Amino acid sequence: MNQQTPLSTVDRNAADYATLCAVLRDYFDGLYHCDTKKLAAVFHPQATYANATEGKLLKLSMDEYFPVVDKREPPASRNETRRDRIVSIEFAGPVTALARVECAIGPKFFTDLLTFIKLDGRWQIITKVFHYDLME
Template sequence: MNTHQIMTQELRSGLAAAPLRGEYGAVAALLDRYYEGLYYGNTELLRQVFHPAATYATAAGGELLRLDLDGYLPVVAKRESPASLGERYGFELESILFAGPTVALAKMRSTMLGKRFVDLLSLLKVDGEWRILAKVFHYDIDVPVRGD
């Protein structure tokens, strides 16, 4: 399913489609910036896309890991970025679902730093700007397939 099909499918939710088309583009642009921040380890860019009250959470390691934004950004700053390691740039935006004109949920997939991630991102439009309020994610270890 391509991006246009996803957008069309999500807009069939009964909400007014015309205003949300512009919102879809705004959210997709924010998600591009989110991934760019992750890929390059750009914490200033990440600070711009996350709401100051954002939560970062996973239980993929077997226990709950939950950080606020001030706890999460230093983790990104300390690690080697995927860009510095020469990893391929790219993510898959699976869907953006709008619950209303100021609430959206995005699902993204990416592979970086030896892990395959699925991010569920809750977004709010506050003061006219979309921001990520919650990043809840799962990861699996990316085991390279060897050809014999």
Template sequence: MSKDYQAVVNTIQVYFDGLFHSDTERLAKVFHPKAHYVCATDDPLLYLTMDEYFPIVDKRPSPASRGETRQDQILSIRFAGDNTAFVHLNCAIGEKFFTDFLTLILVDGRWQVISKVFDFEIKKLS
């Protein structure tokens, strides 16, 4: 396994931890400040900057605090050159089951999410 592959996996683990704990300090470590957050599940298209997205995360109860079972997994990682990676993953928050497509760039020696495009389905909790 290449060091870049493992570095991307480590970045995504921080991403998963940030979502599960609704922790924007963790998320700020993995999102580039100019990242895009986009969802087309509902109409109209949802497009947020990090300055708009992080306050939403700060306000919501975390899946961890609600005792939810953690559900996250990396489905694939692909590289485009030395400085770009594409990660396809799944995770869940409450009844929402997400499919995320994250584009990461290597900036200042660390992998950062520059684009998050996702879709979600509503699943009944058991």
């Protein structure tokens, strides 16, 4: 009888960490190129986008957010230097994670808190809460 050894928690977390890094690369690429098809693959269809940087709550569904992205001029078309990085990834459990990332688009420097869920073996962003500062 051939029995497979289940992945240890450390191995599972290492595999999930690598997968989340790949998803975040697609997230950064989607933002840099304003590619909503790529973004739709990393966001859960019921995900929420929210911030209050300007003093009032801005909360959008993906159906509201993607048209905003479609109307933007892609940073790639302006040959902007990419300034995106993963600050941290933390696991709350086997199907829940939080990533803190940073990126710059135009004059804005963003700190994004991205909550992930893993459904059907796939990690997707379920909430994007962010703050931005204007760069000088």
